[in-house]
Amino acid sequence: MNDEERALRAKVRAFVEGFSLADLEAIEQEIAELESDRQAPTTFNPRLAGLGVVGMGWPGSLVPPATQGERFVAHEELDSAGLPTYGLEQSEAVGWMLATFGPEELAAEHLPRILDQSWSYAGGYSEPEAGSDLLALTSRATRTDAGWRVRGQKLWTSGAHVADWIFTLVRTDPESTRHHGLSILMIDAHAPGVTVQPVRVMGGWRVNACFFDDVEVPASHLIGEEGKAWMMMSAALDIERSMSFGGREARLLLARYLDRLGRTGATLPEASWTELGEQVAELEVERLLGLSTVARGEANEPASGEASMNKIVGPAVAQRVAQLLVDRLGADALLAPGVTADRLAADAEHFLRAATVLSIIGGTSEVQRSIIAQRALGLPRG
Numbered sequence: 001m002n003d004e005e006r007a008l009r010a011k012v013r014a015f016v017e018g019f020s021l022a023d024l025e026a027i028e029q030e031i032a033e034l035e036s037d038r039q040a041p042t043t044f045n046p047r048l049a050g051l052g053v054v055g056m057g058w059p060g061s062l063v064p065p066a067t068q069g070e071r072f073v074a075h076e077e078l079d080s081a082g083l084p085t086y087g088l089e090q091s092e093a094v095g096w097m098l099a100t101f102g103p104e105e106l107a108a109e110h111l112p113r114i115l116d117q118s119w120s121y122a123g124g125y126s127e128p129e130a131g132s133d134l135l136a137l138t139s140r141a142t143r144t145d146a147g148w149r150v151r152g153q154k155l156w157t158s159g160a161h162v163a164d165w166i167f168t169l170v171r172t173d174p175e176s177t178r179h180h181g182l183s184i185l186m187i188d189a190h191a192p193g194v195t196v197q198p199v200r201v202m203g204g205w206r207v208n209a210c211f212f213d214d215v216e217v218p219a220s221h222l223i224g225e226e227g228k229a230w231m232m233m234s235a236a237l238d239i240e241r242s243m244s245f246g247g248r249e250a251r252l253l254l255a256r257y258l259d260r261l262g263r264t265g266a267t268l269p270e271a272s273w274t275e276l277g278e279q280v281a282e283l284e285v286e287r288l289l290g291l292s293t294v295a296r297g298e299a300n301e302p303a304s305g306e307a308s309m310n311k312i313v314g315p316a317v318a319q320r321v322a323q324l325l326v327d328r329l330g331a332d333a334l335l336a337p338g339v340t341a342d343r344l345a346a347d348a349e350h351f352l353r354a355a356t357v358l359s360i361i362g363g364t365s366e367v368q369r370s371i372i373a374q375r376a377l378g379l380p381r382g
C-alpha cells in the first residue's frame with residue numbers, strides 16, 4: 001500500500017466511524033422499506049456523495065485522477081463496514097461508460113448527478129431467454145424521427161424499482177446477430193411504456209421484470225457508438241466481476257463472531273479453531289484475488305480471467321463462512337430477526353441464503369469457469 005492509499009483508507013475509515021448505531025438502523029430501515037437490498041437513497045447516498053470517492057478512475061477532468069488501487073481501498077472500507085454500496089457500483093458502471101465513450105451532452109447531464117448520488121441507475125442486460133448467453137437477447141430498438149422506439153423485456157434487473165434510469169442493452173440493427181448491432185440506451189425508468197414488476201429471489205432479494213412497450217427514447221440517449229455496445233459491455237462486466245462478491249460481508253460477520261467469542265471468553269475445541277483459521281485464510285485469498293485483478297488492470301494487462309476467478313471465489317468463501325457460523329450459532333440461526341434476540345445468528349442465516357444467490361449475479365460460476373479456461377488458460381472453446 002502506498003502513501004496515497006494509506007491516506008485514503010484513513011479518510012474513508014473516519015467517514016465510516018462517523019455512522020452512529022441510529023444512523024445504521026435508519027439505513028437498514030430504508031433498505032427494508034424500499035426492498036432495495038443495498039440501496040439507501042436518502043439515508044446513505046447524500047453522505048457518500050460528500051466523501052469524494054464516487055467516480056474514482058473515470059477519465060476526464062470532472063474527478064481528480066485516481067488509481068484502481070485507490071478505488072479498491074475506498075470500496076473495501078465501505079463494504080467492510082457493512083454500508084450499502086450497490087447503488088454506488090451501479091451508478092459508477094454507467095458513469096464510467098459515459099465518461100469513457102460519451103456522448104458529451106449525455107455525460108454532462110448524468111455525471112454530476114452520479115457524483116452527487118442524486119440519481120440512481122439499474123443495468124438492464126439479462127432477459128428471460130438470455131442470461132448466461134446474453135448475446136441471445138431479443139429486446140430491440142427501431143429508429144424513429146426523434147430517436148428510438150424500444151420493445152422487449154428484461155429480467156432480474158436489480159434496483160429498477162428505485163432507479164431513475166435503466167441503462168438497457170438492445171439490438172439496434174435488426175439484421176445483426178450475436179456481438180454485432182447491439183447498443184446501450186439510457187431509458188427513463190418512468191417513461192410511458194416502462195413497467196417494472198417485482199421478482200423475489202432467495203435471500204430476500206427483490207429484483208425486477210422490466211417491460212418496454214414501445215418506449216420512446218431520444219436519439220441523444222444512446223451511450224457510446226450505435227451497434228458497438230459489446231466492447232463496452234465486456235469491459236463493464238469485467239469491472240463488475242472484480243467487485244467483492246460476499247467476501248467483505250463474510251469477513252465482517254466472522255469478525256463479529258470472533259469478537260463475541262473474545263467477550264464471552266468461550267473456549268472452543270482445537271478442531272473448531274482450525275476450521276476458523278481455514279476460513280480466515282480463504283478470505284485473505286479472496287482479497288488477494290481482488291487485488292490481483294486491480295494490479296492487472298493498472299498494468300493494462302487483460303484481467304478477464306482474474307475477474308472471473310474473483311467472481312467464483314467470493315461467493316464460495318462467503319457461503320462456507322456463513323454455513324460455519326450457522327452451524328456454530330445453533331438453533332437461533334434458524335429464526336428470523338425479531339423472532340430471535342440473537343442478531344448475529346439471524347444475520348448469518350440470512351447471509352447464507354443471500355450468498356447462495358451471489359453465485360448467479362453477474363454471471364454464474366459455471367460460466368466463469370469457461371471464461372477462465374479460454375481467457376486465462378488460452379484453452380480452445382468447447
Ligand SMILES: Cc1cc2nc3c(=O)[nH]c(=O)nc-3n(C[C@H](O)[C@H](O)[C@H](O)COP(=O)(O)OP(=O)(O)OC[C@H]3O[C@@H](n4cnc5c(N)ncnc54)[C@H](O)[C@@H]3O)c2cc1C
Pocket residue numbers: 122123124125126127128129130131132133155156157158159201205207357360361362363364365366367370
Ligand atoms: C439476485 C440477482 C440479481 C441480478 N441482477 C441483475 C441485474 O441487475 N441486471 C441484469 O442484467 N442481470 C441481473 N441478474 C441476472 C444474472 O446475470 C443471470 O441470472 C445470470 O447471468 C444467469 O443467467 P440465467 O439466470 O438466464 O441462467 P441460465 O443462463 O439459463 O443458466 C441456467 C444454468 O445453466 C448453466 N449454464 C448456462 N450456460 C452454460 C454454459 N455455457 N456452460 C455451463 N453452464 C451453463 C448456468 O450456470 C446455470 O446453472 C441478476 C440475477 C440474480 C439472481
